[in-house]
Protein backbone atom coordinates (compact mmCIF):
# COMPACT_ATOMS: atom_id res chain seq x y z
CA UNK A 543 0.00 0.00 0.00
CA UNK A 544 1.47 3.38 -1.02
CA UNK A 545 1.67 6.30 1.37
CA UNK A 546 -0.98 8.17 -0.65
CA UNK A 547 -3.52 5.34 -0.42
CA UNK A 548 -6.63 6.15 1.61
CA UNK A 549 -6.63 4.60 5.06
CA UNK A 550 -10.13 5.34 6.31
CA UNK A 551 -13.65 6.14 5.18
CA UNK A 552 -13.10 9.91 5.43
CA UNK A 553 -10.18 9.73 3.02
CA UNK A 554 -12.18 7.61 0.58
CA UNK A 555 -14.92 10.24 0.81
CA UNK A 556 -12.45 13.02 -0.05
CA UNK A 557 -11.28 11.03 -3.08
CA UNK A 558 -14.87 10.47 -4.19
CA UNK A 559 -15.51 14.20 -3.89
CA UNK A 560 -12.56 14.95 -6.17
CA UNK A 561 -13.44 12.30 -8.74
CA UNK A 562 -17.23 12.28 -9.05
CA UNK A 563 -19.45 14.84 -10.75
CA UNK A 564 -20.97 16.99 -7.97
CA UNK A 565 -24.49 15.72 -8.59
CA UNK A 566 -23.43 12.07 -8.08
CA UNK A 567 -21.22 12.85 -5.11
CA UNK A 568 -24.10 14.71 -3.43
CA UNK A 569 -26.40 11.75 -4.03
CA UNK A 570 -24.03 9.36 -2.19
CA UNK A 571 -22.90 11.77 0.53
CA UNK A 572 -26.16 13.53 1.28
CA UNK A 573 -28.87 12.58 3.75
CA UNK A 574 -32.62 13.13 3.87
CA UNK A 575 -34.14 16.57 4.59
CA UNK A 576 -31.93 18.56 7.00
CA UNK A 577 -29.61 15.57 7.47
CA UNK A 578 -30.20 15.27 11.24
CA UNK A 579 -29.99 11.46 11.11
CA UNK A 580 -26.85 11.55 8.95
CA UNK A 581 -25.11 13.83 11.49
CA UNK A 582 -26.39 11.75 14.39
CA UNK A 583 -25.06 8.53 12.79
CA UNK A 584 -21.57 10.04 12.53
CA UNK A 585 -21.78 11.33 16.12
CA UNK A 586 -22.86 7.88 17.31
CA UNK A 587 -19.73 6.31 15.82
CA UNK A 588 -17.51 8.97 17.39
CA UNK A 589 -18.87 7.99 20.82
CA UNK A 590 -17.44 4.47 20.40
CA UNK A 591 -14.03 4.30 22.00
CA UNK A 592 -11.43 1.85 20.73
CA UNK A 593 -9.24 0.56 23.50
CA UNK A 594 -5.68 0.05 22.25
CA UNK A 595 -4.13 -3.09 23.73
CA UNK A 596 -0.37 -2.86 23.66
CA UNK A 597 2.05 -5.77 23.94
CA UNK A 598 -0.67 -8.24 22.98
CA UNK A 599 -0.22 -10.86 20.27
CA UNK A 600 -2.32 -9.60 17.35
CA UNK A 601 -0.83 -11.91 14.74
CA UNK A 602 -4.05 -13.91 14.64
CA UNK A 603 -7.28 -11.92 14.89
CA UNK A 604 -10.63 -13.58 14.28
CA UNK A 605 -13.67 -11.33 14.04
CA UNK A 606 -15.78 -13.90 12.21
CA UNK A 607 -19.38 -14.37 13.21
CA UNK A 608 -22.73 -15.29 11.67
CA UNK A 609 -25.50 -12.99 10.45
CA UNK A 610 -28.92 -14.65 10.06
CA UNK A 611 -27.03 -17.95 10.17
CA UNK A 612 -24.57 -17.03 7.38
CA UNK A 613 -20.86 -16.95 8.12
CA UNK A 614 -19.02 -13.67 7.68
CA UNK A 615 -15.43 -12.60 8.37
CA UNK A 616 -16.54 -9.71 10.57
CA UNK A 617 -19.77 -8.15 11.83
CA UNK A 618 -19.55 -5.55 9.06
CA UNK A 619 -21.63 -5.93 5.93
CA UNK A 620 -22.54 -3.82 2.89
CA UNK A 621 -25.87 -2.05 3.43
CA UNK A 622 -28.25 -1.79 0.48
CA UNK A 623 -27.46 1.35 -1.50
CA UNK A 624 -28.71 2.27 -4.94
CA UNK A 625 -27.16 3.28 -8.28
CA UNK A 626 -23.53 2.13 -7.85
CA UNK A 627 -22.81 2.73 -11.54
CA UNK A 628 -22.98 6.46 -10.86
CA UNK A 629 -19.69 5.93 -9.03
CA UNK A 630 -18.04 3.12 -11.02
CA UNK A 631 -18.66 1.60 -14.48
CA UNK A 632 -18.91 -1.91 -13.00
CA UNK A 633 -21.46 -0.76 -10.42
CA UNK A 634 -22.81 -3.44 -8.05
CA UNK A 635 -20.61 -6.12 -9.70
CA UNK A 636 -17.53 -4.32 -8.33
CA UNK A 637 -19.18 -4.01 -4.92
CA UNK A 638 -20.05 -7.71 -4.92
CA UNK A 639 -16.46 -8.66 -5.80
CA UNK A 640 -15.09 -6.41 -3.04
CA UNK A 641 -17.49 -7.88 -0.47
CA UNK A 642 -16.64 -11.40 -1.63
CA UNK A 643 -12.88 -10.69 -1.41
CA UNK A 644 -13.44 -9.59 2.21
CA UNK A 645 -15.64 -12.62 2.91
CA UNK A 646 -18.45 -10.41 4.02
CA UNK A 647 -22.11 -10.15 3.07
CA UNK A 648 -23.50 -7.71 0.52
CA UNK A 649 -27.09 -6.57 0.57
CA UNK A 650 -28.08 -5.84 -3.00
CA UNK A 651 -30.42 -2.87 -3.35
CA UNK A 652 -33.71 -3.13 -5.13
CA UNK A 653 -32.57 -0.01 -7.05
CA UNK A 654 -29.37 -1.53 -8.41
CA UNK A 655 -27.81 -0.47 -11.70
CA UNK A 656 -26.70 -4.06 -12.49
CA UNK A 657 -29.07 -6.98 -12.80
CA UNK A 658 -29.48 -9.74 -10.23
CA UNK A 659 -28.05 -12.21 -12.79
CA UNK A 660 -24.95 -10.07 -13.40
CA UNK A 661 -24.22 -9.73 -9.70
CA UNK A 662 -24.95 -13.39 -8.97
CA UNK A 663 -22.64 -14.63 -11.74
CA UNK A 664 -19.82 -12.15 -10.96
CA UNK A 665 -18.42 -14.00 -7.96
CA UNK A 666 -19.24 -16.37 -5.16
CA UNK A 667 -20.50 -15.00 -1.88
CA UNK A 668 -23.44 -14.56 0.42
CA UNK A 669 -25.82 -11.86 -0.75
CA UNK A 670 -29.07 -10.60 0.64
CA UNK A 671 -31.59 -8.82 -1.53
CA UNK A 672 -33.49 -5.78 -0.27
CA UNK A 673 -37.10 -5.72 -1.39
CA UNK A 674 -39.69 -2.97 -1.18
CA UNK A 675 -43.08 -4.47 -0.50
CA UNK A 676 -45.51 -2.83 -2.93
CA UNK A 677 -49.25 -2.50 -2.76
CA UNK A 678 -49.08 -4.57 -5.96
CA UNK A 679 -47.91 -7.68 -4.11
CA UNK A 680 -47.65 -9.59 -7.39
CA UNK A 681 -44.71 -7.38 -8.45
CA UNK A 682 -42.90 -8.04 -5.14
CA UNK A 683 -43.67 -11.76 -5.40
CA UNK A 684 -42.29 -11.81 -8.95
CA UNK A 685 -39.00 -10.26 -7.75
CA UNK A 686 -38.69 -12.75 -4.92
CA UNK A 687 -39.29 -15.64 -7.33
CA UNK A 688 -36.70 -14.21 -9.75
CA UNK A 689 -34.14 -14.04 -6.95
CA UNK A 690 -34.90 -17.57 -5.89
CA UNK A 691 -34.49 -18.81 -9.47
CA UNK A 692 -31.19 -16.99 -9.97
CA UNK A 693 -29.79 -18.22 -6.67
CA UNK A 694 -30.67 -21.81 -7.55
CA UNK A 695 -29.24 -21.48 -11.06
CA UNK A 696 -26.03 -19.86 -9.91
CA UNK A 697 -25.77 -21.88 -6.74
CA UNK A 698 -25.14 -18.66 -4.83
CA UNK A 699 -26.66 -18.36 -1.45
CA UNK A 700 -29.22 -15.61 -1.79
CA UNK A 701 -31.18 -14.49 1.20
CA UNK A 702 -34.12 -12.16 0.82
CA UNK A 703 -34.58 -9.24 3.19
CA UNK A 704 -36.66 -6.08 3.22
Ligand SMILES: Cc1cc2nc3c(=O)[nH]c(=O)nc-3n(C[C@H](O)[C@H](O)[C@H](O)COP(=O)(O)O)c2cc1C
Nearest residue numbers: 569570571572583621622623624651652653654672
Ligand atom coordinates in the same frame (compact mmCIF):
# COMPACT_ATOMS: atom_id res chain seq x y z
C1 LIG B 1 -26.67 6.77 -1.38
C2 LIG B 1 -27.56 5.87 -0.56
C3 LIG B 1 -28.41 5.00 -1.19
C4 LIG B 1 -29.23 4.13 -0.45
N1 LIG B 1 -30.05 3.27 -1.11
C5 LIG B 1 -30.81 2.39 -0.40
C6 LIG B 1 -31.64 1.43 -1.09
O1 LIG B 1 -31.66 1.38 -2.31
N2 LIG B 1 -32.37 0.59 -0.32
C7 LIG B 1 -32.35 0.63 1.06
O2 LIG B 1 -33.06 -0.17 1.69
N3 LIG B 1 -31.58 1.52 1.73
C8 LIG B 1 -30.81 2.40 1.03
N4 LIG B 1 -30.01 3.29 1.71
C9 LIG B 1 -29.99 3.27 3.18
C10 LIG B 1 -28.79 2.50 3.70
O3 LIG B 1 -28.91 1.11 3.45
C11 LIG B 1 -28.62 2.67 5.25
O4 LIG B 1 -29.71 2.13 5.92
C12 LIG B 1 -28.49 4.10 5.61
O5 LIG B 1 -27.37 4.64 4.96
C13 LIG B 1 -28.34 4.32 7.15
O6 LIG B 1 -27.31 3.57 7.64
P1 LIG B 1 -27.51 2.80 9.00
O7 LIG B 1 -28.69 1.90 8.78
O8 LIG B 1 -26.22 2.06 9.18
O9 LIG B 1 -27.72 3.85 10.01
C14 LIG B 1 -29.19 4.17 0.98
C15 LIG B 1 -28.31 5.05 1.62
C16 LIG B 1 -27.52 5.88 0.87
C17 LIG B 1 -26.59 6.82 1.60
